[in-house]
Each structure stands twice: as structure tokens, then as C-alpha cells.
Amino acid sequence: MTSSSPARPGPPSSERTLPSATYRLQLQPDFPFAAAERAVPYLAGLGVSHLHLSPVLEAVPGSTHGYDVTDHRAVRAELGGEAGLRALATTARAHGLGLVLDLVPNHMAAAPRHNHALRAVLRDGPDSPYARWFDIDWAAGGGRMLLPVLPARLPEVRDRMRVADGVLSLDGQEFPLRPGTEGLPLDALLDAQWYRLAWWRLARTDLNYRRFFTISDLIGLRVEDPEVFEATHAKVLELVADGVVEGLRIDHPDGLADPEGYLERLDAATGGRCWTVVEKILTGPEPLPASWPVAGTTGYDALRHVDGVFTDPLGSDELGDVYREFVGRAGDRGGYWEATARRAAYKVVTHELAAETAALARLAGRICAADPELRDHAPWALHTAVRELLVRVPVYRTYRTGGEQVLTPEAARGAKAAFAVPEEATAVDTVRELALGTRGDGPDHRAFRARFAQTSSALRAKSVEDTAFYRYTPLLSANEVGGDPGRPAVHPDEFHAYCARIARDWPGTGTVLTTHDTKRSADVRAGIAVLAQCPERWAEFLEETSGVPAPDPHLAWTAWQTAFGFGTPDAARLGPAVLKSVREAGLHTSWTEPDEAYERAVTDFVAAGPGRVPLRTAAPAALALEPHIRAQILGATLVHLTMPGVPELYQGTERVYRALVDPDNRAPFAPGPDDDKTAVVRAALRLRRTRPALFGPLSTYRPLSATGPAAPHCLAFSRSDHVLTAVTRLSLRLAETGGWRDSSLALPEGRWLDLLDGGREFTGGAEKPLRLAELFEGRPVGLLVRAE
Numbered sequence: 001m002t003s004s005s006p007a008r009p010g011p012p013s014s015e016r017t018l019p020s021a022t023y024r025l026q027l028q029p030d031f032p033f034a035a036a037e038r039a040v041p042y043l044a045g046l047g048v049s050h051l052h053l054s055p056v057l058e059a060v061p062g063s064t065h066g067y068d069v070t071d072h073r074a075v076r077a078e079l080g081g082e083a084g085l086r087a088l089a090t091t092a093r094a095h096g097l098g099l100v101l102d103l104v105p106n107h108m109a110a111a112p113r114h115n116h117a118l119r120a121v122l123r124d125g126p127d128s129p130y131a132r133w134f135d136i137d138w139a140a141g142g143g144r145m146l147l148p149v150l151p152a153r154l155p156e157v158r159d160r161m162r163v164a165d166g167v168l169s170l171d172g173q174e175f176p177l178r179p180g181t182e183g184l185p186l187d188a189l190l191d192a193q194w195y196r197l198a199w200w201r202l203a204r205t206d207l208n209y210r211r212f213f214t215i216s217d218l219i220g221l222r223v224e225d226p227e228v229f230e231a232t233h234a235k236v237l238e239l240v241a242d243g244v245v246e247g248l249r250i251d252h253p254d255g256l257a258d259p260e261g262y263l264e265r266l267d268a269a270t271g272g273r274c275w276t277v278v279e280k281i282l283t284g285p286e287p288l289p290a291s292w293p294v295a296g297t298t299g300y301d302a303l304r305h306v307d308g309v310f311t312d313p314l315g316s317d318e319l320g321d322v323y324r325e326f327v328g329r330a331g332d333r334g335g336y337w338e339a340t341a342r343r344a345a346y347k348v349v350t351h352e353l354a355a356e357t358a359a360l361a362r363l364a365g366r367i368c369a370a371d372p373e374l375r376d377h378a379p380w381a382l383h384t385a386v387r388e389l390l391v392r393v394p395v396y397r398t399y400r401t402g403g404e405q406v407l408t409p410e411a412a413r414g415a416k417a418a419f420a421v422p423e424e425a426t427a428v429d430t431v432r433e434l435a436l437g438t439r440g441d442g443p444d445h446r447a448f449r450a451r452f453a454q455t456s457s458a459l460r461a462k463s464v465e466d467t468a469f470y471r472y473t474p475l476l477s478a479n480e481v482g483g484d485p486g487r488p489a490v491h492p493d494e495f496h497a498y499c500a501r502i503a504r505d506w507p508g509t510g511t512v513l514t515t516h517d518t519k520r521s522a523d524v525r526a527g528i529a530v531l532a533q534c535p536e537r538w539a540e541f542l543e544e545t546s547g548v549p550a551p552d553p554h555l556a557w558t559a560w561q562t563a564f565g566f567g568t569p570d571a572a573r574l575g576p577a578v579l580k581s582v583r584e585a586g587l588h589t590s591w592t593e594p595d596e597a598y599e600r601a602v603t604d605f606v607a608a609g610p611g612r613v614p615l616r617t618a619a620p621a622a623l624a625l626e627p628h629i630r631a632q633i634l635g636a637t638l639v640h641l642t643m644p645g646v647p648e649l650y651q652g653t654e655r656v657y658r659a660l661v662d663p664d665n666r667a668p669f670a671p672g673p674d675d676d677k678t679a680v681v682r683a684a685l686r687l688r689r690t691r692p693a694l695f696g697p698l699s700t701y702r703p704l705s706a707t708g709p710a711a712p713h714c715l716a717f718s719r720s721d722h723v724l725t726a727v728t729r730l731s732l733r734l735a736e737t738g739g740w741r742d743s744s745l746a747l748p749e750g751r752w753l754d755l756l757d758g759g760r761e762f763t764g765g766a767e768k769p770l771r772l773a774e775l776f777e778g779r780p781v782g783l784l785v786r787a788e
Contacts, residue, residue: 020692246275
């Protein structure tokens with residue numbers, strides 16, 4: 001994990017298919033391939049080059065997302081099957097579009113009724129040829145696999161179980177029987193299986209298979225095994241070879257035992273023909289491993305920089321002070337970011353990931369027992385060392401190299417503070433060496449290193465994204481995947497440095513502002529981010545809403561700020577999002593320990609207040625913020641579409657799109673009317689598509705600096721000396737200080753045409769700088785192209 005960027009192996013991006021822009025479609029039974037095919041002419045008219053499809057392989061019936069894959073051998077019948085996908089590809093190609101697929105290598109549905117591979121393992125046990133597909137610790141389960149699928153304890157559901165035709169059934173679930181056991185009495189039959197049916201609550205402590213994060217319904221795949229890779233990738237590779245698919249998005253690579261090894265195998269299997277990006281969440285300055293044979297990430301790092309450069313740093317700090325006074329939370333329960341994140345990590349590692357932590361401790365114990373130099377570490381000491389090191393991993397996980405910069409000696413010293421006896425604290429050194437792979441290379445050593453990294457990534461995701469983000473909420477626009485709520489603002493110099501780096505090192509990387517996983521769409525976040533420019537005004541808004549009593553101040557802050565960003569009162573959409581936020585926070589209620597009375601109070605409060613009161617238009621002070629929200633939306637949109645990388649539009653975001661956390665943001669695609677955002681989108685995308693060299697692997701990026709008293713409010717850059725982007729940032733602060741006045745921007749030499757207003761032309765040159773008041777006269781953004 002160093003900041004250096006050595007040359008990457010494999011074919012350069014210019015030898016692969018490189019999209020000019022992609023458009024993400026959420027496929028589901030209500031929006032199958034045929035519906036996507038009907039949308040192709042419209043999408044081609046926007047100017048994108050590729051359609052990015054959510055997972056297309058066979059999934060649990062009725063799934064609205066497709067990440068619960070059940071059969072890698074077939075394209076999903078509910079979407080139209082392989083014939084439907086190929087027809088979509090043909091129509092797309094006729095309109096100049098290619099297809100990018102979302103590939104899920106880390107896990108599949110733990111549903112034996114639909115998952116043929118898992119069904120075979122449950123029937124035949126560890127001797128099944130499919131047993132190698134999954135990470136199952138048979139020894140930990142006494143030779144059996146725990147299936148935490150029962151809605152209550154076994155005695156309470158036993159009478160509902162039925163046995164027939166080699167299958168055990170319960171409430172629609174089906175489990176295959178071990179051959180020769182069907183005629184046994186029920187209790188003996190249950191004990192004779194290769195699996196143990198158990199109450200779902202036992203998953204937290206007793207689970208003995210690797211899963212996706214904390215979701216027991218998704219079982220981890222061992223794609224590091226060549227046979228498993230071949231079996232689970234054959235259909236997708238066939239589609240690539242046939243030209244149906246030109247790009248791949250790799251879901252959750254951090255869940256894999258060896259992400260780099262997987263990507264190398266995938267690159268070789270596709271012949272290097274695919275544009276491939278990985279859903280890798282980078283933390284702070286963490287770089288993408290330079291040795292990975294990919295075009296880059298899916299773009300959450302770009303989201304962080306774009307959002308950050310439009311966030312007021314001073315106002316964010318002031319808003320944090322207002323927040324702490326209002327909510328009255330303890331520092332580690334939402335008062336301060338670092339303390340909140342650390343407490344959340346302890347909560348997740350000891351509660352939701354207790355089974356995974358215990359598995360690591362058992363594995364460490366087995367290694368120590370076999371090594372005379374490592375014996376006499378107590379099991380509790382190894383368990384404590386695992387826990388204390390996991391919570392101190394500052395990024396999602398370690399990889400083949402660079403682990404010493406992640407699991408640092410400083411982290412080890414902090415972990416040792418949990419021990420009262422220094423000699424017992426040496427367990428930390430042992431666990432750290434095992435996690436870094438410096439204690440040996442036997443099968444158990446390799447397994448520990450991989451599982452520690454896999455568990456680390458799950459811990460980071462669940463503790464930061466799904467817990468701390470909901471506890472620490474001064475500025476909700478910063479609480480996004482890849483974001484840093486403790487430092488929400490990005491200085492323009494930092495933004496330019498980021499863009500220059502990806503233009504140099506990862507020119508084909510993906511960039512996004514909204515995805516199916518963002519907690520709030522970009523346009524909702526834009527509305528919230530404006531509040532950092534007027535923290536005192538936000539305090540006044542909250543005072544005005546105090547007549548609607550909330551269950552607690554933190555909920556009031558979060559719900560009203562969400563409603564402000566959303567823009568219109570809609571209890572049917574705001575209610576579920578706010579309820580999800582309090583469950584994820586886990587302070588008053590949770591998914592597994594719900595407080596029904598508190599949740600009713602939350603629902604009633606949203607219905608009476610944020611879901612009813614039109615906060616954005618209820619007062620002149622709020623209404624006055626609308627032009628600044630518009631400037632935020634248009635500025636972020638244009639920067640995203642013209643900065644280095646391959647921009648992706650999430651379905652519907654070619655116009656102002658306000659959506660909340662899933663499932664609110666996963667409704668089927670539907671076209672809508674154009675607005676002023678659409679005009680910016682069409683102009684930028686068509687420019688990218690008609691003149692791809694200006695934005696491609698050999699393009700350049702150059703920051704441009706304005707001059708004058710309002711210069712910091714202009715963010716500008718050129719691409720390949722032929723395209724110029726200029727946008728307004730922090731427009732409310734700009735207005736409060738007198739506007740642009742005599743601030744100006746010197747355009748590069750030559751004649752420049754305004755693509756957003758075809759009637760305007762400007763002349764470049766340092767001796768004739770362009771007045772920013774003139775450039776931004778009609779709209780707060782400008783897109784200029786050099787006249788030929």
C-alpha cells in the first residue's frame with residue numbers, strides 16, 4: 001500500500017475496448033432484457049457507448065438485484081434467458097452500443113432449493129465434487145455444515161417438517177437428504193445429515209462457512225481454485241468470446257482470497273479484450289494496486305473527490321459544532337468521527353462477525369500448536385489479538401504486497417494495550433506475522449492470511465459504511481461509500497492532483513456519482529452539501545421544525561437533513577429510508593433486535609414532520625437556496641463527465657434524480673422529461689463519443705486557475721488542450737461576498753465555442769482573460785471546445 005505507481009502488466013487500455021461512457025441499468029423481472037432493448041435508441045441518443053447491466057446469471061426467483069446467483073451455467077430465465085441477452089446485444093450493437101456485465105465472483109445464494117452446487121454438498125458432504133466450491137470448516141461443525149435457516153428453535157418448527165422424495169421440506173424451503181436416511185425417524189434423520197438445521201440467530205456465533213459480509217443467505221465461493229473458476233466463469237467467458245460482452249465490472253473483489261490472482265486469471269481467460277473495473281473501495285490516499293490487470297475501479301474514489309471539492313471546509317466544521325450541540329451524543333456514539341468508527345468496529349467484530357473472528361482464532365491456534373516456537377499462546381489471547389488487530393486495519397484489507405504499511409508496528413502496539421501481561425501480548429506479534437504471511441507458507445498459513453484479509457474487508461464495510469455512517473451524521477452528503485465524514489471537503493489542489501494521477505496511471509478507470517449502492521443519489525447529496533455553506537441557516541431550520549417532536553435529537557437531525565436533500569415531502573419514500581438508518585445505527589433498534597415501540601415512533605415522526613412538511617419551500621430562507629443547489633448539481637455533473645476516467649450514469653441520472661438508499665434507488669428504469677441537467681449531460685457525452693481521443697488513454701489533464709477576488713469559486717481544467725470545463729463551486733459563499741466582480745479566467749490561446757450555448761464564442765489568451773461573470777451569465781457551468 002504505497003503511493004508509488006509502477007508500470008502495470010498486460011495490454012494497455014488502448015488495446016482493450018474502452019467505453020466513452022456507460023449507463024447502468026438495473027435488470028429485474030419487471031425490467032427484463034426486452035425492456036432494456038426497447039430503451040436502446042433513447043440511451044444511444046444520450047451519447048453513451050455502453051450499457052452496464054446488473055448481474056444476468058440465474059438468480060433466486062424474483063430477485064430484484066441478481067447478486068444472489070444460483071447457477072453460473074445459465075443466463076437468467078426471468079430476464080429473458082440467453083436468447084434475450086443476445087438479442088439485446090444485437091440491438092445495442094446496431095445503435096453503436098456495447099455491453100458491460102456486472103460479475104459476482106465472491107459469492108452465490110445459499111439456497112439449496114435453487115443452488116445445484118450447494119444442494120450436492122448438502123446431500124453428499126465433504127466428498128462431493130462441489131465441496132471445493134465453498135469455504136466450509138467441517139471440523140468446526142463436528143463434520144456438519146450449519147444452516148441457520150430456521151425461523152425459531154428446532155423444537156418449535158419440528159412438527160412442520162415434511163420428508164418425501166429424498167427432500168426435507170419446511171415452509172417452502174427444501175433440503176436434500178443424505179442417501180439412505182429418508183426412512184429414519186425425524187430426529188435421527190436430522191442428526192444423520194451433512195448439515196445441521198438451526199435457528200437463524202445462531203449464525204452470528206456458530207456459522208462455519210464463509211459468507212458475504214454478515215449475510216448468511218450468500219455463501220462465499222472459492223474462485224481461487226482453478227476448477228471453481230472455470231465452472232463459474234464458463235458462460236460469461238463464452239459471451240465475451242462471442243462479442244456479446246465487451247466489459248466486466250467485478251463485484252466485491254476484496255472478498256476473494258487472492259484478488260490479484262483472480263484478476264490475472266480473468267484477464268488471461270478473456271484474452272485481455274475486456275474493459276474491466278473492480279468495485280474496490282479506496283480509503284483516503286490508498287492507491288489501487290498497480291499490479292492488478294484492470295482499467296481501474298468502479299469510481300467511488302472519484303465520487304469522494306467530486307463531492308468533496310463542492311463542499312465548504314469551514315462551514316463543515318461549523319456544522320459539526322452545531323450538530324454536536326443539537327444531538328448531544330457521546331463522542332464514540334456519534335459525537336466525533338474517529339471515536340465513532342472505532343466503537344462501531346468493536347461492535348461489529350464482537351457481535352455480527354463473532355463467528356468469523358472465532359474461526360481466525362481457531363486457525364491461529366492450530367498453527368501455533370503445530371509450531372514448537374509458537375506454542376503456549378492461550379486461545380483467548382489469540383482471539384483477543386485477532387480482534388484488536390482487525391479493528392486497527394485502516395483500509396479494507398491487505399494484498400500480496402504492502403501489508404506492512406497497513407498492519408503497522410504502531411497498530412500492533414495499540415493492540416497490545418488490551419493485554420495486562422506483556423508476555424501474553426506477544427500473541428499480537430504472532431497474529432500480525434500470520435496475517436502478513438511472514439510466519440510460514442503452509443496450507444493453514446495461507447488460509448489464515450487470506451481469511452484475515454477477507455474478514456478485514458467485511459469488518460470495514462459493516463462497521464464504517466453500515467454502522468458509523470448512520471451514527472455520525474453532521475453532513476449526510478459525506479456519508480457515502482468511499483467517503484470520509486471526518487474530512488468531507490477536498491481542496492481544489494487535491495482534486496486536481498487526483499485527476500492528474502488517474503489521467504497518468506488509470507486513464508480507463510470508472511467514475512461515478514450515483515450507483516445502486518449509494519445511500520443517497522448525487523442530487524440529494526448536492527442539496528445536503530449546500531448546508532455546509534450556511535450552518536447557521538440549517539440551525540434555524542431545525543428550530544422551526546421543533547414543533548414536530550422526534551423520538552430523539554439525532555433522529556430529528558438525520559431525518560430533516562435527508563428530507564431537505566430529497567426536496568419534496570414523501571413519507572412513503574422517506575419513512576423506509578429513515579427506518580433503515582436507525583436500524584443500521586443499532587443504538588435504539590436494529591435488524592436483529594428490533595424495538596417495535598421505537599420504530600413506530602420513528603415512522604410516526606417521519607409521517608408528521610419530514611414526510612409532510614415541504615422544508616425546501618416552506619420558508620423564503622430555504623427557497624433562496626434552490627439556485628445554489630442547482631449550481632451544485634450542474635457543477636458536479638459536468639466535472640464528472642469531463643474529468644479523467646470513464647463516467648457512468650446510473651439509470652435516470654441524466655436528469656435531476658433524487659433517490660434514497662436501496663430499495664428506493666432500484667426501481668425499474670423509466671425515461672422522463674429533459675431538464676437543464678440533461679442538456680449538460682447530452683453535450684458532454686456527445687463530445688466524448690464523437691471525439692474520444694480528447695478523453696482517452698493518451699489524453700492530458702491540465703488545471704486552470706482563475707484570478708481575482710472570487711477565483712477560489714471557479715474550478716476549471718482542460719482536456720488535451722481542446723476541451724475546457726469551468727464550474728462554480730460554493731456559489732452561496734460566492735453570492736454572500738459580492739459575486740464574481742472582476743474575477744476572470746485566461747483561456748488557452750485560440751477560439752473557443754460554448755457547447756452549452758452554441759451562439760457564444762470566446763477568444764483565448766493571457767492578455768484577454770474571460771470575465772467569469774460573462775462565462776457564467778446563463779448557467780453556473782461552462783463547457784468550451786476549441787474551434788477548428
